[in-house]
Amino acid sequence: MTRTAARPPAEAIAVHPVQAPPPAGGRGRRRLADQVRAYGFLLGGLICFALFSWYPAIRAVVIAFQKYTPGSSPEWVGTANFTRVLHDPEFTAAWRNTLTFTLLALLIGFAIPFLLALVLNELRHAKAFFRVVVYLPVMIPPVVSALLWKWFYDPGAGLANEALRFLHLPTSNWSNGADTALISLVAVATWANMGGTVLIYLAALQSIPGELYEAAELDGASLLQRIRHVTIPQTRFVILMLMLLQIIATMQVFTEPFVITGGGPENATVTVLYLIYKYAFLYNDFGGACALSVMLLVLLGAFSALYLRLTRSGEDDA
Amino acid sequence: MSTRTLVSPATLARPRGRAVYWTVFTAVVVLFAIAFLFPVYWMVTGAMKSPDEVAKTPPTLVPEQWHLSGYGDAWDLMQLPQHLWNTVVQAAGAWLFQLVFCTAAAYALSRLKPAFGKVILGGILATLMVPAQALVVPKYLTVADLPLIHTSLLNDPLAIWLPAVANAFNLYLLKRFFDQLPRDVLEAAEIDGAGRLRTLWSIVLPMSRPVLGVVSIFALVAVWQDFLWPLMVFSDTGKQPISVALVQLSQNIQLTVLIAAMVIASIPMVALFLVFQRHIIAGISAGSTKG
Numbered sequence: 001m002t003r004t005a006a007r008p009p010a011e012a013i014a015v016h017p018v019q020a021p022p023p024a025g026g027r028g029r030r031r032l033a034d035q036v037r038a039y040g041f042l043l044g045g046l047i048c049f050a051l052f053s054w055y056p057a058i059r060a061v062v063i064a065f066q067k068y069t070p071g072s073s074p075e076w077v078g079t080a081n082f083t084r085v086l087h088d089p090e091f092t093a094a095w096r097n098t099l100t101f102t103l104l105a106l107l108i109g110f111a112i113p114f115l116l117a118l119v120l121n122e123l124r125h126a127k128a129f130f131r132v133v134v135y136l137p138v139m140i141p142p143v144v145s146a147l148l149w150k151w152f153y154d155p156g157a158g159l160a161n162e163a164l165r166f167l168h169l170p171t172s173n174w175s176n177g178a179d180t181a182l183i184s185l186v187a188v189a190t191w192a193n194m195g196g197t198v199l200i201y202l203a204a205l206q207s208i209p210g211e212l213y214e215a216a217e218l219d220g221a222s223l224l225q226r227i228r229h230v231t232i233p234q235t236r237f238v239i240l241m242l243m244l245l246q247i248i249a250t251m252q253v254f255t256e257p258f259v260i261t262g263g264g265p266e267n268a269t270v271t272v273l274y275l276i277y278k279y280a281f282l283y284n285d286f287g288g289a290c291a292l293s294v295m296l297l298v299l300l301g302a303f304s305a306l307y308l309r310l311t312r313s314g315e316d317d318a
Numbered sequence: 319m320s321t322r323t324l325v326s327p328a329t330l331a332r333p334r335g336r337a338v339y340w341t342v343f344t345a346v347v348v349l350f351a352i353a354f355l356f357p358v359y360w361m362v363t364g365a366m367k368s369p370d371e372v373a374k375t376p377p378t379l380v381p382e383q384w385h386l387s388g389y390g391d392a393w394d395l396m397q398l399p400q401h402l403w404n405t406v407v408q409a410a411g412a413w414l415f416q417l418v419f420c421t422a423a424a425y426a427l428s429r430l431k432p433a434f435g436k437v438i439l440g441g442i443l444a445t446l447m448v449p450a451q452a453l454v455v456p457k458y459l460t461v462a463d464l465p466l467i468h469t470s471l472l473n474d475p476l477a478i479w480l481p482a483v484a485n486a487f488n489l490y491l492l493k494r495f496f497d498q499l500p501r502d503v504l505e506a507a508e509i510d511g512a513g514r515l516r517t518l519w520s521i522v523l524p525m526s527r528p529v530l531g532v533v534s535i536f537a538l539v540a541v542w543q544d545f546l547w548p549l550m551v552f553s554d555t556g557k558q559p560i561s562v563a564l565v566q567l568s569q570n571i572q573l574t575v576l577i578a579a580m581v582i583a584s585i586p587m588v589a590l591f592l593v594f595q596r597h598i599i600a601g602i603s604a605g606s607t608k609g
Binding site: 068293 | 322323325342374377420426427432435443447448459461486518539543550562564568577580583584
């Protein structure tokens with residue numbers, strides 16, 4: 001794991017003539033000086049982690065059990081925040097939407113880049129072009145992608161309905177219809193984010209030894225059989241990793257519903273993170289916001305732990 | 319170069335195989351053009367249409383008249399110079415703070431053997447399991463009233479810069495790179511009497527250019543693309559970065575002007591990508607094999 005022998009032992013330096021002569025008292029002082037120096041390098045990073053990662057994580061749990069108004073001293077309220085949040089009709093809607101969003105993003109947002117990467121790996125021309133173009137939407141700021149699609153989804157002169165009219169298909173309400181809003185947002189998220197998935201999966205495909213395909217072909221395996229018995233098992237680890245990353249990312253979706261639909265119509269696109277934002281900044285209910293955050297945290301923490309477990313074990317294999 | 323993939327070279331060499339290959343190739347080119355390039359084209363040209371033309375059905379594929387005034391109006395009406403400048407300041411500061419503090423901390427954890435180093439590293443890696451967005455509210459409350467010194471960083475770029483340092487992913491990337499640097503070179507520097515800072519500055523950093531490049535790009539892109547956090551901490555319109563300003567102003571502005579502003583907001587990152595595309599794509603692809 002960590003290489004402890006990365007530095008020469010302290011004694012080796014201490015006896016070296018170029019170094020300042022060790023003061024009386026010797027090694028203890030020397031060690032202390034080393035420690036002070038090491039912590040000098042660590043300090044800035046340590047303070048930032050303490051303030052903006054560790055402390056907020058603890059605080060989320062504490063405030064979840066408090067009535068908290070900035071400026072006045074907090075009051076302990078037991079589990080009142082959780083009960084209140086659980087009885088909010090938006091709570092069910094937010095979790096249902098977030099889970100549906102995640103599931104759809106997994107089905108659509110994972111299957112499409114997966115198939116695309118499979119095809120791209122077979123193409124022998126314009127490789128650089130494909131890689132740049134597929135990643136282009138990722139570099140467009142998410143707010144711009146969201147506003148762009150909001151314009152495409154406009155029921156009047158939006159491009160989406162124009163395309164349907166051009167193909168003589170019935171038009172849709174897209175993000176403005178309660179039934180179609182969520183899937184419309186999944187399409188935006190997929191469009192905007194699939195570049196990363198495609199590139200990572202392409203790299204994984206390139207690491208498959210060609211002999212495996214040759215051997216499979218000699219055994220008479222068809223194209224689909226080769227995908228099933230060579231490609232998928234060989235990239236199983238990357239597939240799993242990308243899926244978990246996708247789940248973790250889509251469970252935290254906020255920008256698309258906030259910008260495109262404002263959570264509507266009829267709460268059809270309110271997500272958990274959006275609800276957290278509403279509790280904090282519209283209702284001024286920081287206790288409720290933190291109670292929701294803790295729930296999200298526990299669920300996402302479990303997925304993240306699984307992800308880290310997998311990447312760690314994958315490293316050991318390599 | 320050509321390694322064996324799913325389809326064998328022999329199949330591709332046959333006339334039928336070649337026909338299928340070129341059909342698929344053309345289909346993918348057309349698909350990519352429609353799915354990824356056309357929306358961008360639509361945005362860039364939409365900003366150059368007149369307000370009437372942009373609302374017309376069926377729409378025009380090419381603007382009847384090319385108006386550049388949309389871009390000029392966006393620049394002036396939406397105070398884009400100011401918001402772009404805010405974004406640049408926020409991104410550049412976050413980048414600098416990350417480079418200085420993350421590099422120093424990673425170096426200490428990798429080479430200086432601080433007491434409780436493993437515990438600290440564990441604590442840092444644990445934050446990878448806590449998705450950042452789930453903690454925005456308590457983080458906001460912390461920034462609004464810093465513990466002990468009771469200062470508010472709201473509407474201050476420090477609210478972006480300091481939390482950016484708490485980036486476990488970048489720190490870990492740096493630490494792992496430092497772990498792999500050849501030991502003898504660093505030892506030689508120490509024997510020559512170079513202090514820790516000197517070793518870091520003139521030996522470690524020059525050897526770490528690739529990883530510093532990756533971390534720099536990640537740091538810049540993250541701040542430029544972020545939305546929820548700046549939305550929370552910058553209530554003052556004059557301090558908002560471009561992403562927040564776009565959404566705030568999108569309600570009451572003419573469509574063509576908004577689209578022009580969207581194009582302008584996208585240019586810096588797309589340009590960065592086009593310039594460094596090989597490094598960025600190589601970095602992402604490498605990320606798959608090495609977590």
